[in-house]
Amino acid sequence: MKISLPASTTTKWRDRPAFCLNNGVVQLITLTGGGHIADFRLLDPTSGSVNALWEAPWPTMDPDKFRSNHVRKYGPAPVGKYLAAFTGHTVCVDYFGEPSEAEAAQGLTLHGEASTSRWKLLKRNQTSAEARVSLAVPLPAAGLLFRRELRLRRNESVVYVEETVTNERAQDHFFHWTQHVTLGLPLLHPEESLVALPGTRAVTWPHGYEGASLFRDNQEFNWPETSAIDGDKISLARPFARDGRGYIASVLLDPQRELGFVAALNWKLGLLFGYCFRRSDFPWVAIWEENLSRKGSPWSGKTRARGLEFGSTAMPVGKEETFARGSLFDAPTFRRIPAKSQLRAPYVLFLSKVSAEWRSIRDIQLGPDRIIVTEERGAQLELEATGLKRLGLGSAAA
Numbered sequence: 001m002k003i004s005l006p007a008s009t010t011t012k013w014r015d016r017p018a019f020c021l022n023n024g025v026v027q028l029i030t031l032t033g034g035g036h037i038a039d040f041r042l043l044d045p046t047s048g049s050v051n052a053l054w055e056a057p058w059p060t061m062d063p064d065k066f067r068s069n070h071v072r073k074y075g076p077a078p079v080g081k082y083l084a085a086f087t088g089h090t091v092c093v094d095y096f097g098e099p100s101e102a103e104a105a106q107g108l109t110l111h112g113e114a115s116t117s118r119w120k121l122l123k124r125n126q127t128s129a130e131a132r133v134s135l136a137v138p139l140p141a142a143g144l145l146f147r148r149e150l151r152l153r154r155n156e157s158v159v160y161v162e163e164t165v166t167n168e169r170a171q172d173h174f175f176h177w178t179q180h181v182t183l184g185l186p187l188l189h190p191e192e193s194l195v196a197l198p199g200t201r202a203v204t205w206p207h208g209y210e211g212a213s214l215f216r217d218n219q220e221f222n223w224p225e226t227s228a229i230d231g232d233k234i235s236l237a238r239p240f241a242r243d244g245r246g247y248i249a250s251v252l253l254d255p256q257r258e259l260g261f262v263a264a265l266n267w268k269l270g271l272l273f274g275y276c277f278r279r280s281d282f283p284w285v286a287i288w289e290e291n292l293s294r295k296g297s298p299w300s301g302k303t304r305a306r307g308l309e310f311g312s313t314a315m316p317v318g319k320e321e322t323f324a325r326g327s328l329f330d331a332p333t334f335r336r337i338p339a340k341s342q343l344r345a346p347y348v349l350f351l352s353k354v355s356a357e358w359r360s361i362r363d364i365q366l367g368p369d370r371i372i373v374t375e376e377r378g379a380q381l382e383l384e385a386t387g388l389k390r391l392g393l394g395s396a397a398a
Contacts (some may be wrong), residue, residue: 006131006152008124009138014037016062019124019133021152021159026351028159030150033062035119035137037089041229042157042271042351052273052351053088054184054266054305058298060087063116074298082110083298085192089181090115091308093165094142096176096286097316106141111180111316113139114146122147129154130387143169144337153387158350160387167337174336176322177345179282181275183239183264184304190240192268195308196361197261197285199251201329202236205315213291214245223251236287237360239306246293249315251285252329259393261364262308263373265354272354272373272381275310276366276393277347280317282310283331334363352383368394 006023013029018038021028029039058073063085066077074080078099092111099108109116114137122134134149143168152159167173187193204219204226214228221227222239234241236249253260260282261273270279288307295301309316312335314328322333337343350371360376371383388394 005128006126006154008126008131008133014060016060016175019121019135021131021133021150023131023152023154023156026152026157026159028152030133030135030148031062032119032121032135033064034085034090034115034117035148036085036086036087036115036137038288040088040159040273040349040351042353044353047271047353048269050186050271052183052187052271054182056087056298057303059340060085062118064118071091072297075296077107077109078104078207079110081116085116087182089179091146091148091163091314092176092178092180092311093146094139094144094175095319096178096311096313097215097318100318100320103141108141111355112176113137113141115180117138142175143167143173144175149169156384156386157352158348158387160391161347161349162391163345164342165337166342169332170339172338174323175219176311176313176319176334177282178309178313178316179275179284179347180307180309181262182305182307183273184306186269187264187266187273188239188304188306189266189268190238193239193264193266194237194360195239195306196237196263196265197223197251197308198254198257198363199285200254202226202249202251203328205248205250205317207317209248210294211244212245214242214247214289215249239289240291240304243292246290247288248316249287250328251280251287252314252331253285255279255283256332259364259366260280260310262310263361263364264308265358265361267356270353270356271351272358272361273349273351274364274373275347275349276364276371277310278345278393281345281347282312284312284314284315285310286316286331288316346393348385348388348391348393350383350385352381355379355382366393
């Protein structure tokens with residue numbers, strides 16, 4: 001049953017404190033512990049109320065609850081503290097990947113401070129047109145302040161996101177900024193789904209996959225198809241092609257576009273989920289796939305997860321290796337924020353029912369007040385998105 005007005009409320013998700021945005025069409029839940037967007041679903045009962053985001057199959061906890069006795073269950077603190085809190089969509093700010101050995105000794109963890117810190121509420125309100133929640137988290141080691149505002153408008157299945165990074169120090173700062181979006185079952189299924197993005201040149205990452213890599217290291221290819229180690233052609237648009245294998249690859253989004261996107265389509269469920277953003281903010285998509293290969297805890301050989309990690313940085317290899325490698329495919333792999341300055345990145349996420357006849361996505365574009373999705377054979381879906389212009393995305397085009 002639809003509610004008449006958008007609402008912003010406090011809630012719990014798996015016994016973790018959270019905020020919920022709900023307008024009777026969709027519901028989004030974001031956690032205060034690590035800032036993870038944990039749940040995004042259509043509320044139409046005919047859709048099955050499926051969470052479009054991956055849910056960690058192990059019990060999660062807020063990162064400030066992590067103690068030494070949790071290492072056995074989640075792994076050593078630099079990784080385990082992150083995995084204990086990780087679910088859905090997290091953000092990697094300052095560095096993307098592991099901290100250096102010296103940084104880990106100071107308590108820093110995988111993918112930066114934001115995902116393992118407590119976020120604070122800045123503002124929460126609702127009107128007859130929209131509900132809004134604004135959160136912030138200080139990153140003291142990096143000298144940065146990160147803010148995220150989420151808005152949900154009446155009767156729309158679109159969430160408007162505005163993020164800002166503030167440099168609180170009197171010197172320029174070079175850093176990474178990546179949206180670690182993770183999908184899985186039931187939305188992503190090896191026999192009934194695919195992912196879409198406007199990719200061009202791509203490369204597999206240089207460090208294998210714990211002895212279970214699907215592809216050779218440093219293997220360049222053009223999105224979406226490349227060769228597996230055994231020579232078989234594999235399309236990275238199709239998830240979970242080989243049980244017991246995993247990989248990481250980086251894809252450069254089309255430099256001729258102003259708008260970037262990542263999307264997932266499940267034709268059996270009749271669901272389409274996606275993000276749209278400025279390519280100038282996030283020119284790369286790192287694709288991570290874990291497909292029943294990692295045997296250690298908490299993975300336990302039972303996890304299927306696909307990361308569509310759009311960001312400023314090609315690979316989750318940390319700062320030192322990223323800076324040493326420099327540009328990739330003539331594109332930058334990090335960002336600079338001037339001293340005492342602020343950077344802004346707007347984007348949207350959306351969820352919609354689609355025809356069961358849809359099998360692929362040709363393109364996604366933004367009009368002044370709508371999201372336009374084109375299927376490979378030319379069929380189109382238009383989603384009302386009246387907040388695009390305010391966000392500064394309404395004029396973006398392919």
